Amino acid sequence: MSDATENTPEDASADASASTALREEAAKLDAADGLAGRREAFVLEDEKGERVVYLDGNSLGALPRSVPARVADVVEREWGRLRIRSWTESGWWTAPERVGDLIAPIVGAAPGRIVAGDSTSVNVLKAVVAAIRMAREDNPARTDLLVDATTFPTDGYIAASAARLTGAAVRAIPAEGIPGSVGPRTAAVLVNHVDYRTGELHDLPGITAAAHEAGAYTVWDLCHSAGALPVGLDEHGVDLAVGCTYKYLNGGPGAPAYLYVRRGLQPRFDSPLPGWHSHADPFGMSHEYEPADGAQRGRVGTPDILSMLALEEALKVWDGVDMAAVRAKSLALTDFFLRCVGSYVPAGRVESVTPAEHARRGSQIALRCADAGEVMAELVARGVVGDFRRPDVLRFGFTPLYTSFADAELAARVLGEVLAERDA
Template sequence: MSSLRTAATAKDAADPLAPLRDRFHVDDGEVYLDGNSLGALPRSVPDRLAEVVGHEWGRLRIRSWTESGWWEAPQRVGDRIAPLLGAAPGTTVVADSTSVNVFKAVVGGVRLAAARDPRRNEVLVDESTFPTDGYIAQSAAELTGCALRVLPAGEIPDALTPRTAVALVNHVDYRSGELRDLPGITAAVRAAGALSLWDLCHSGGALPVGLAEHGVDLAVGCTYKYLNGGPGAPAYLYVAPEHQADFRSPLPGWNSHRDPFGMAPEFTPAEGALRGRVGTPDILSLLALDAALDVWDEPAAEITAIREKSLALTDFFVHCVREYLPKALADGSVRNLTPERHDRRGSQIALRCPDALALTAELQRRGVVVDHRPPDVLRFGFTPLYTRFADAERAAKTLAEALGEA
């Protein structure tokens, strides 16, 4: 056994989060490092879905909206996610997709800013944002009569002007895994009189976010990555308490009405984060997510412990890559794009490699599942709830073998 494999075995034996792996359907014969795209299936989900389909839908039918708590599920599940984001109860609602929530948040944020100061007619977006955020921001800016400025996230504090209404930033860069300075950028945006809007898709459930602590105004995020909610699981929208009374969604649906069953022709918004709802919730996906969140009720599943293991996993993987691929690193054919500093790294490592798309398929053939981002980036995602140090070692060794440098 190699020294790295021995080290991985020792680290796994000492890992306080190791028992949580049994809460997921994961194959010990395969290394799954794609939880930053789709999390593994929690064992609690299939039985819960069978109950929802067989009993709540199959037998109770329409009665489940009240008797099974379907109607309150968006806010109830939102309150389960809120502590993982450092948010208070009543600030987070689960509904729709991330893209739809970005649209609500950008338009709602512009309206909030313009109500304070009509000069605020500009939206800032970081240039490396996930594409849909950019598409949505462009459309939202056009619809609200705003100009859109695209620039590096680190330049946003210096680019703020009295015209800035909203700054939309990704907390973790989806390509490189770089962790953005949420406290610093948020403070600068607030000092300039604008509103901060953070996309937490690649950080929620992987590291402490501190929405309330840092004064974030608005946030969105998906639940199918580090929260393991399943394919197409609904996203969440966060609205800070100070903005809830004045937040006006551009999609005022009957589910966000103060009296949804009153069927009034005029719209009167609900109180609090419920304004973020639109139409009838996707109950099957929503309740699958609810069951997936049960793992966070375990005492060991504390977000600071998750972050500690995430950093340990990514540190160890980078060490293994250095040991197994010295030639490729020396000649530059393999390059680490993820910052090595802990305060600048999410829960993934991105390597620039030749023929990355073909290499992704070859790694999968060898039992290591990662993903590819064009043109030449391999992403290795580490989900501390179920990823082992042995997985990190095997992934690095398999990469070396696939590149002919074993």
């Protein structure tokens, strides 16, 4: 990749020296990285076998190398040869709870609280309707559903639908304002743990405690935090949570989402989607619905087995991973990336909209950039893959299991080159 060409020789020399220092620093950081070995578990090349700097794992996680063989076995042997027998012999029936128990340690939950299946949107409906129902049962005057104002759109749409279906009212409140807004009329709050656009980390313990203080239920959307930082669902007493598995959990495109219900609330979980897989005796084929106990109560219909078992295999890369180490690396990566951007990109050309404060930062950096769409297209063409969010945001996701410090340095350097060429 070329250096910028419009600088004076002195500038170029200073630039080269700064670049050399950052590359050396990246190499040292990578050498000292306790998670560096996990990178080998993933496919990170493109279709021509060339290295890609993949900073879009917050949209679609990379392929764990062990997944193709597992999927092939599921298709060819379990489906192809055993067919219907696999529901029992290959453990298909119990896969949603088994996968839930693999997700559990990543988000700080004990076994038996999480079930995998359906999409995030569908799980938002289950969780929000169930939360409103519990609040109403406590006190019929609880009619408000508070939703963080910068929510990922689908959560807002589904929240509005849940409110319409239950006679509740949605109020959009900035996440930091929720503790001051919860009150005796609040049924539930729905908050994105990390903002999909800015990467801002919302205060899960604080908001949860404030909601509980007011007698309301919490529903957390973990799509942009699970696998990137410790969540502590059990520890912080979160009531319900949902998340996808195709971002930091690397489950594959459209992999099943999941639903967490706090242990003490499981017997009260009253789903708007009471399908036969959540029945206490599914094969009794009774016309009376009797919900199963535990996490199974969150199931609906027949789960997507191919995707479910691909996800199960993908989750094996988390075995033995310490989420505190993941968080430490994530923050180090985003800090380092911001320093590299500061060095390679002229001041004012891009502006980070991700909080600088560690306590408020997820695992991505979002840079506001006037020509973000064209800049991202050019970055992708040069093997640096982030994504573009309208109207003007460059989004770079840092996935601690496979992003290296060298990736971060190279991405910033190429960004600097692209911007220099565009501005020349």
